[in-house]
Amino acid sequence: MPSGTRLVAGALVLVGVFGIGMGLGQIELPSWWGPEGKPPPREFPVLEPSRPTRIAIPSIQLRAPVHGVGLADDGTIAVPAATRRHEAGWYDESPTPGQFGPAIIVGHVDTRTGPAVFHDLRRLRPGATIEVTRRDRSVAIFEVNTVERFDKTKLPARRLYADFSRPGLRLITCGGRWVGGETGYEDNVVVFASLVKAKMA
Amino acid sequence: MGRSAAALGMVAMACLALPAPAYADGAWVEVNPSSIQAGYRVGVRGSCQENLNDAVAKSKAFGEVKMAPEHGFVVAAVTIPTGAKPGDYEVKLSCANGSTATTTMYVLGMDHPTKGPATGGGGTAGGTSTPLVLTGGGLAAVVAGVGLLTLRRRRA
Numbered sequence: 001m002p003s004g005t006r007l008v009a010g011a012l013v014l015v016g017v018f019g020i021g022m023g024l025g026q027i028e029l030p031s032w033w034g035p036e037g038k039p040p041p042r043e044f045p046v047l048e049p050s051r052p053t054r055i056a057i058p059s060i061q062l063r064a065p066v067h068g069v070g071l072a073d074d075g076t077i078a079v080p081a082a083t084r085r086h087e088a089g090w091y092d093e094s095p096t097p098g099q100f101g102p103a104i105i106v107g108h109v110d111t112r113t114g115p116a117v118f119h120d121l122r123r124l125r126p127g128a129t130i131e132v133t134r135r136d137r138s139v140a141i142f143e144v145n146t147v148e149r150f151d152k153t154k155l156p157a158r159r160l161y162a163d164f165s166r167p168g169l170r171l172i173t174c175g176g177r178w179v180g181g182e183t184g185y186e187d188n189v190v191v192f193a194s195l196v197k198a199k200m201a
Numbered sequence: 202m203g204r205s206a207a208a209l210g211m212v213a214m215a216c217l218a219l220p221a222p223a224y225a226d227g228a229w230v231e232v233n234p235s236s237i238q239a240g241y242r243v244g245v246r247g248s249c250q251e252n253l254n255d256a257v258a259k260s261k262a263f264g265e266v267k268m269a270p271e272h273g274f275v276v277a278a279v280t281i282p283t284g285a286k287p288g289d290y291e292v293k294l295s296c297a298n299g300s301t302a303t304t305t306m307y308v309l310g311m312d313h314p315t316k317g318p319a320t321g322g323g324g325t326a327g328g329t330s331t332p333l334v335l336t337g338g339g340l341a342a343v344v345a346g347v348g349l350l351t352l353r354r355r356r357a
Contacts, residue, residue, distance in 0.1 A: 005353055012346030019339025046235065049307055077318040093287065093311045100234030101309065110323035118320065152317040161313045164234045164241060174321030185324075188317035 037146035038126035040194035044166055047098030047198055050136035052090045055105065059128045060120040066105060066132070068092035077172070079106050085116035088171075095167070097132040098140035098195060102161055102168040105132075109173045109185070118173035122147060122189045130169060130193050137201045142169045142193035149175055149187045160190065167195035228302040230258065230294035236307040240283040243306070246276045249296030256297060262290040262308055281308055 052066045069089030072078040080089045088107040095101035108116035130142040150156060152174075160170055169191075176187030230247035237243050245258045247268060256268040256275040262285045268275035275294075287310035294302045 005349060009346040009349035009353070012342045012349065014346075016339040016342030016344075016346060019335045019342060021339070023333065023336030023339060049236070071312060071314070072319070074316070075312065076314045076316050079318050079320050082322060091311075093309060095236045095307070095309060099236040099307065101236050101238070106318045106320055109321045110325045111321075112323050114323065115325065116323075150317070153315070155315045155317050157313045157315050161311055162238070162241075164237055172318055172320065174317075174319070178321075178324035180324065184319055185321040188320070 041196050044195050045198045049096045049099050050134040052097050052132045054133040055088050056131045064088050064117045066090050082111045085111045088117050098167050101164045102170050104170045106172045121173045139199050139201050141197040143196045145192045147191050149189050152188050169193040228300040230302045230304050232306045238309050239281050239285040242280045244278050246274050247294040254297035257295045260290050260292040
């Protein structure tokens with residue numbers, strides 16, 4: 001029983017460790033396990049209103065134009081047309097990014113033709129930077145507090161829309177299990193972020 | 202946290218020339234938060250040089266409120282009526298000594314849908330079980346490998 005067995009055993013261990021590493025790296029940890037989230041800053045700027053034009057998230061190589069969206073017929077926030085899947089939509093009744101209150105930006109995770117603008121949103125981690133360029137050429141710089149997932153029919157309205165204590169940002173896309181039909185994905189992925197800085201573009 | 206942090210923020214942002222309180226005769230007024238949902242409460246704070254007398258704040262959004270002296274400012278808290286139309290509103294401070302100041306308040310008319318937007322159409326982003334399979338498979342392989350080695354040692 002020669003070195004053949006040893007070789008096989010060694011290979012098994014190597015491949016196994018590699019597999020575990022790969023697997024653990026991709027696992028989406030439940031919210032009670034994951035990092036605590038980064039608290040919002042004690043001090044922050046406040047900007048005059050100006051509509052968002054672009055969004056950039058360096059840590060997931062995201063850069064996209066932003067246009068205004070209203071409400072859909074069913075009362076939900078409308079989303080960019082499937083043909084504009086690489087654009088994000090700012091809910092035009094919400095504050096502009098940098099004003100007091102939660103600015104809301106939605107985007108597709110994917111469409112029938114492939115991945116879309118917010119495909120990698122769920123990979124965002126607390127502390128990551130989100131830059132929103134505005135029509136007045138200022139850039140509002142937000143920091144991610146938490147990335148969470150909610151049942152699509154039970155979004156936490158207060159946490160999403162009612163915090164006017166500071167300038168905030170909510171990025172919303174789809175996630176969770178695909179059920180198809182009218183529902184699509186079962187959940188919404190929501191990124192909660194707070195304004196930390198502002199600069200001129 | 203809320204008020205003092207926001208006040209600090211108001212100071213910090215002065216360098217960017219953002220919603221700075223309006224000055225006239227040394228009087229100024231600010232609304233915090235300066236953008237707000239109809240139906241919510243805001244704080245109005247201002248100064249009339251010597252803040253020993255009551256002052257008045259007026260706006261088409263909330264009508265007229267009395268501002269009382271407090272800690273060297275004149276202050277008031279007011280709820281924006283739920284019926285207030287979204288838009289920009291002037292808020293005007295009128296002091297007892299006749300000086301005035303204005304600022305702008307932005308009233309929003311956001312809906313609060315608890316049903317999420319339809320932001321997916323492809324089904325490619327779902328929570329797959331690949332990571333779990335990888336981890337489990339890897340674990341099994343390691344156990345098998347180590348098992349093989351120990352078995353071999355024992356026989357030898």
